[in-house]
Amino acid sequence: MAKSLVRSTWAIVAVLTAPLLGARPRPAVQASTALANVRAFAKLYGYIRFFHPSDAASDLDWDKFAVFGVGRVRDAPSRDVLRTRLEELFRPIAPTLQIYSEGVTPAAPWRPPDTNGLKPVAWQHLGVRLDWSKASPYRSLRLNRGVAVPAEGQGFGTIVQSIDAAALVGKRVRLRAQVRLAPGGHGASGHLWLRVDRANNQRGFFENMDDRPITSEQWRAFDITGVVDRDARQVVFGVFLAGVGTLLVDDFELTVENSDGSRSPVSIANPGFEAAENLVGWFARSPGYDFAVTTDGVAEGKRALRISTHTDTLSGALFDARPAPGETVDRTLGGGLRARIPLTLWSDSLGTLPHSAPDTLERLARALETVRFVVDDPQDERTRLAAMLIAWNVFEHFYPYFDVVKVDWEAQLDSGLASARAARDGATLLHSLNRLVARLQDGHGRVYHPRYSPDGFLPIRMEWIEGQAVVTASGDSLVQRGDAVVAIDGTPVTTLVAAAEDEISGSPQWKRWRATTEVVGAGRRGTPVRLSLERQGRQLDVTVTRGPGRRFPSSDEPPIAALAPGIMYVDLSRATWDEIRPRLDALAAARGIVFDLRGYPAGNHIILTHLLSGPDTSHWMQIPRIIYPDHERPTGFELQGWALQPAVPHIAGRVAFLTDGRAISYAESVMGFVEGERLGVIVGQASAGTNGNVNPFSVPGGYTIQWTGMRVVKHDGTQHHLIGVRATVRVERTRRGVMAGRDEVLEAGLRVAERRGGL
Structure with a gap:
């Protein structure tokens, strides 16, 4: 039996590669047939990639396989031809896969005649x-198999260079370099990075391409642009490799606008690594990584930098549950076809x-190399469809929340593929992918x-207040606090907000916050935008320039301040733990404290230990244990928490925490303790209702997708997702208050801290 499978697989690959050798193009099939074919491929792709x-x-290089596979199946004119092409594609990597017609009983699953000495x-x-x-x-592991992971160290290998910032303060600089990944890595990515160091050890501009990692295997120019802060001392920059693989870098360039x-x-040292001595001008010392100058396959000149990984092997069972030996699943693919997929192999x-x-x-790999340039090109329909089906x-x-998010996800595959096929270009596909994620x-x-993603944002912060x-x-003198933005470039803001929210994922409160503060008005950095304003009954138009985006503080108060005798204020989105720690005795002595968490914590959640009266034993993070596709037969969760312990000095005064819909993720971890352990009165509005570690991945075309990979519940075990941490004292801002320079949420928090009424 094994020999016949081998012979059929060899023949299949010969057929698979034949269309690449000049075969005449086939007649086009109807759009509905093409999408049905791709849908069947998409379903089988997920089962084989993640469970076989x-x-x-x-x-396998699954990105290339997706692009190549879409091209092979989309013009199949009949069910029989579709089945043949699916077998051609998948049998080389899944020899015991069975694809059969609806209503047909497949043969018994193949198994070796003798399993003695074999491992499942x-x-x-x-x-x-x-x-x-x-x-x-x-984690994702195969039983009785290992996976290469970065050796013990910081998880990335970086080179560093720095220059004096005196001649660059207040100016826009651009860091650019040629970068590519070598084939054969495992979850590797490259990242240029640029950082501005300010006076008093404060960090200014910083970007490390975390949201747009470099995964291309072809030489391409990548860049980072930012403004050097006016109190900058030095500009620090470099490149790093994350994950297991090899990164090649050449032709660094730093320019000022x-x-x-x-x-x-x-001027920077040794920008093309052409110096005779190794890495002159650069500092490179990252445990687990090697740095060398190479003359092979450079982008410019004679030399380039090579960063490569030392690896360890991760192996063993992640948990007890596992498919039984010989276990299979049978699934409908569509187009009248079904598949039987082995979940365990010997x-x-x-x-x-x-x-x-x-x-x-090797033959399959050569076939996939025919799309090596297509896989990064979202202008190609195959790439767009591949990106959608992988996502x-x-x-x-x-996705861990389909029990509380009510959506027909099967229907989303149909609409997503149709949208990707109809997309005019890569920018349109970005909207399609965002709608899927939404x-x-x-x-x-x-x-x-x-x-295609915007990199320029309005120099103001808008909030949705009283329907406006x-x-x-405001960071522009032409726009004042209290102005109502009526239209942007002639389009009503209500229209723009509705359109933005259609492509924003999350709870209603988060969608509204992100639409008004980030998405609406975004575009290309440095471009003008016309704002139609209403100011105290007058209509006026002003033109502002999109910039790199500003994080405005939630309050005009300093990060740590005295609001009244015995009443302290701490903005947890600005005050670092190093700034809070020396003030702990003063905070413990205060009769009341207002903690402001209308934003993202500055690494200071340890403050919770000074509020706790007993050990924290809650397990509010739950990572799913998965061995079956389609969320079938869940096998439980790995339960995690922070296990915080009380610390001295203990803060025993009256405590108010301010929060609202912009508080997400880490902020909700902190607020979850406040709510679950009753550490203070919560003032404001509900938080975003999304928490847990993100789990980013990339798809063909150069898109990076971010999502939540675990469940998070409240400390009492009830639902947090979409609900958030609700305010015990609900307060909303008014436009009149904004125009008067008041912060009504902070005022309410102060009354709580002072034990005053009038809320």
């Missing part, structure tokens, strides 16, 4: 691990059984593309 444990499937191999997913380049609580828009070079010393024929996978599959099998109602969910977009902070 063959060695060949584990080693099956997938276990703790959440799902899609990117090994970053620290993460998620002149007043007329032109650019002038800034393995000998040479690999999972049955073994593939010699050169079979859909990740959520189909691993249906998850996941506040972490978003899609980024380095070319009211300016609550």
